[in-house]
Amino acid sequence: MFFVSLLLCCVLSRGVYGDASASSQENEDFLVAPKYLNNGEIRSLFARLQEEYPHLARAYSIGKSLQKRDLNVLALSAPGEDASAGDLLRPVVKVTANIHGDETLGRQMIVYLAQYLVKNYENVGEIQQLLNTTEIHLLPSCNPDGFAAAKEGNCESLPHYIGRTNAAGVDLNRDFPDRLDSQQQIQQKSLNRQPETAAIIEWVLNKPFVLSANFHGGAVVASYPYDNSLAHHECCEDSLTPDDRVFKLMAHTYANNHPIMRKGNNCNDTFTDGVTNGAHWYELNGGMQDFNYAFSNCFELTIELSCCKYPPAKTLPGEWQRNKQSLLQLLKLAHIGVKGVVKDVNGYPIHDATIVVSGLEEKPIRTTRRGEYWRLLTPGIYNIQALAFGYQASAPQQIHVTNDKNVAQRLDFTLSPIETNYDGISSFYSPYFFRH
Ligand SMILES: *[C@@H]1O[C@H](CO)[C@@H](O)[C@H](O)[C@H]1NC(C)=O
Numbered sequence: 014m015f016f017v018s019l020l021l022c023c024v025l026s027r028g029v030y031g032d033a034s035a036s037s038q039e040n041e042d043f044l045v046a047p048k049y050l051n052n053g054e055i056r057s058l059f060a061r062l063q064e065e066y067p068h069l070a071r072a073y074s075i076g077k078s079l080q081k082r083d084l085n086v087l088a089l090s091a092p093g094e095d096a097s098a099g100d101l102l103r104p105v106v107k108v109t110a111n112i113h114g115d116e117t118l119g120r121q122m123i124v125y126l127a128q129y130l131v132k133n134y135e136n137v138g139e140i141q142q143l144l145n146t147t148e149i150h151l152l153p154s155c156n157p158d159g160f161a162a163a164k165e166g167n168c169e170s171l172p173h174y175i176g177r178t179n180a181a182g183v184d185l186n187r188d189f190p191d192r193l194d195s196q197q198q199i200q201q202k203s204l205n206r207q208p209e210t211a212a213i214i215e216w217v218l219n220k221p222f223v224l225s226a227n228f229h230g231g232a233v234v235a236s237y238p239y240d241n242s243l244a245h246h247e248c249c250e251d252s253l254t255p256d257d258r259v260f261k262l263m264a265h266t267y268a269n270n271h272p273i274m275r276k277g278n279n280c281n282d283t284f285t286d287g288v289t290n291g292a293h294w295y296e297l298n299g300g301m302q303d304f305n306y307a308f309s310n311c312f313e314l315t316i317e318l319s320c321c322k323y324p325p326a327k328t329l330p331g332e333w334q335r336n337k338q339s340l341l342q343l344l345k346l347a348h349i350g351v352k353g354v355v356k357d358v359n360g361y362p363i364h365d366a367t368i369v370v371s372g373l374e375e376k377p378i379r380t381t382r383r384g385e386y387w388r389l390l391t392p393g394i395y396n397i398q399a400l401a402f403g404y405q406a407s408a409p410q411q412i413h414v415t416n417d418k419n420v421a422q423r424l425d426f427t428l429s430p431i432e433t434n435y436d437g438i439s440s441f442y443s444p445y446f447f448r449h
Pocket residue numbers: 092093094138141142145
């Protein structure tokens with residue numbers, strides 16, 4: 014009898030939580046006595062994790078809020094096979110939350126994720142593999158002042174959006190440069206830009222992120238770009254990126270691994286399979302998601318986690334179990350597609366070269382200072398070219414992407430200089446790209 018029930022327990026836990034080999038040894042002691050950590054507590058926790066796990070964790074701040082609270086980040090990564098090459102071609106990803114200060118669940122999910130990853134690195138192969146090959150940056154709160162003004166248990170925003178906005182009453186998720194803004198509008202916005210937004214913009218432009226999730230609340234759905242559309246209809250019309258296939262894969266990966274989101278029927282909303290295009294749901298200008306995709310190499314999803322914006326802390330452990338697999342599977346998508354290095358004929362890396370994929374020319378990807386690029390792609394046959402100012406374009410390279418391993422396919426380029434003086438500007442230098 015004893016053995017039968019033991020077996021049943023494990024079969025059940027495999028069904029609900031996915032990775033059964035891991036579940037028996039997982040350390041989730043951080044779920045005991047659940048509470049939302051305030052900003053100072055997050056800062057202390059991250060400092061402590063760095064001290065306890067110096068080989069895995071590094072705490073830093075990307076700046077301060079209006080009321081001088083730190084925007085705390087924990088970066089996680091383990092020395093894997095690429096360590097001797099200085100982690101060359103290791104993709105960098107991020108998870109952020111709480112840009113609306115009263116949408117709090119994602120904030121605490123990120124605090125849990127940080128602890129889950131470091132505490133289980135030793136014993137869970139899946140986590141070891143992820144941290145050995147991926148650099149993960151976690152920003153639990155983009156709006157710590159808003160959070161400090163919000164009230165636990167409030168499912169809707171307070172009057173005048175206290176808590177949703179920052180301390181100056183600005184909705185930070187409307188404060189980013191928008192791909193459809195004119196140069197003049199971008200200039201105008203930058204004059205009044207909030208310190209939280211400015212810090213996030215600098216961070217996104219200066220780290221080579223390839224994939225990102227940002228958490229919200231008030232619905233349960235995975236929403237993919239664009240949020241803004243040329244049509245400027247309030248809703249109900251898709252506004253799709255050239256990389257729609259990758260974004261749909263990301264959104265479905267999150268939703269399908271979430272037992273409630275995937276049903277698509279929550280909070281009196283209906284979203285087929287728990288995913289939606291942002292503009293189809295409701296249109297917005299100046300959001301962080303569109304900014305990431307249009308102004309950097311980072312493919313970002315907006316993920317709404319709960320009907321109630323600030324649910325009671327006792328719901329946190331259950332929510333962690335619902336979101337854990339979704340998070341892990343989403344982060345692994347940093348390894349789909351193609352990656353490589355662009356060098357000159359002397360073997361020096363070329364910074365700011367563009368990688369152009371046939372059919373996806375509208376979204377060139379730029380190389381890092383070390384000449385690295387990552388091009389997320391769904392399975393298929395692609396022609397890929399590298400271009401750089403002052404160099405002859407590479408011949409298009411055909412590659413068959415299968416995504417059947419946990420590592421992107423490698424495709425390097427070597428470019429020869431142009432002999433004569435070149436006074437044109439490559440059309441691949443998009444005016445939107447890296448413009449503040
Ligand atoms: C992670 O990297 C370490 C150090 O290189 C190695 O010993 C370990 O086997 C790796 N784990 C996995 C799952 O690849």
